[in-house]
Amino acid sequence: MARVQRRAKPWRSIIAAVLALLAWVVSVQARRPAISASLGRVTSEIVAQAGAAAFCLFAVIAVVGLAGKARGVLQPRIGAAHAAVIRYAILLTGGTFVVLITLDLSGVPVGQLVLGGAVTGILLGIAGQQALSNVFAGIVLLLSRPFGVGDAIRLRSGALGGQMEGTVTEIGITYLRLETPDGVLHVPNSQVLAAAAGPVAQPARTIEPSSAGLPGSTPPPGGGQPPGSP
Secondary structure, three states, X not given: OXXXXXXXXXXHHHHHHHHHHHHHHHHHHHOOHHHHHHHOHHHHHHHHHHHHHHHHHHHHHHHHHHHHHHHHHHHXXXXXXXXXXXHHHHHHHHHHHHHHHHHHHOOOOHHHHHHHHHHHHXXXXXXXXXXXXXXXXXXXXXXXXXXXXXXXXXXEEOOXXXXXXXXXXXXXOOEEEEEEOOEEEEEEHHHHHHOEEEEOOOOOOOOOOOOOOOOOOOXXXXXXXXXXXX
C-alpha cells in the first residue's frame, strides 16, 4: 500500500501543475477586452481573481510535491543533507515564481514590487552579510563535500587562531560542529571554507623488532644458547 502511495505522489504534482496552468489561462483570458465585454466587467474580474487564486493553490501543491519527490530520489545518492538543500532551493525558487505570477494575475503591479523588493534585499544583504556568507558557505560545503560527518579533520587558518583539530559531528547551514579535546566548538562555515582543511594524520604504527641477538636483550632460557647448539 505504501508503494502505491509513493508512486501516486508524482502524479498528484503533475495533475496540480496542469490545473495551475489551466487556471492561469482562465485568469488571463478573463481579462481580454472581448471576453470582458461579453461577460461584464464585474463578472470577468471575479473570474480572473478566482483563476489567480486557483493558480496559486495548485501551483503551491505542485511545487511542494516536486520538491519532496526530488528529495526522495536524490537522498539515497547524495545524502540527506544535500537532498534537503536541493529541496529548499526548489521550494524557494518555485515559491517566488508562484507569488510573482499570482500577483500579476491579480492585477498587482509586480514591477514596482520587484524594484522595492530589490532595494529591500540589498539593504538586508548589507545588514546580514556575515549570516548570508555563512549560509552560502554551508551550501558549498554540503555540495563539494571536502569532508563528512564523522571525519577527523584539522583546520588551519589565521582567523581561527592557528590550527584546530577535531571530529565533525554536524555540518549545518551556518555552523560546523566540531568535537575537539577541549569540548564541542561551533565554527562559522565561512571561516571553515576559507581555512585549509585536511584529515588528521594517523600515528605511525611502530614495529617492535625481535629481541633475539640484540645487545642488552634477555638471553633465552637454557644458558643463553639457542636450541640445538652444542
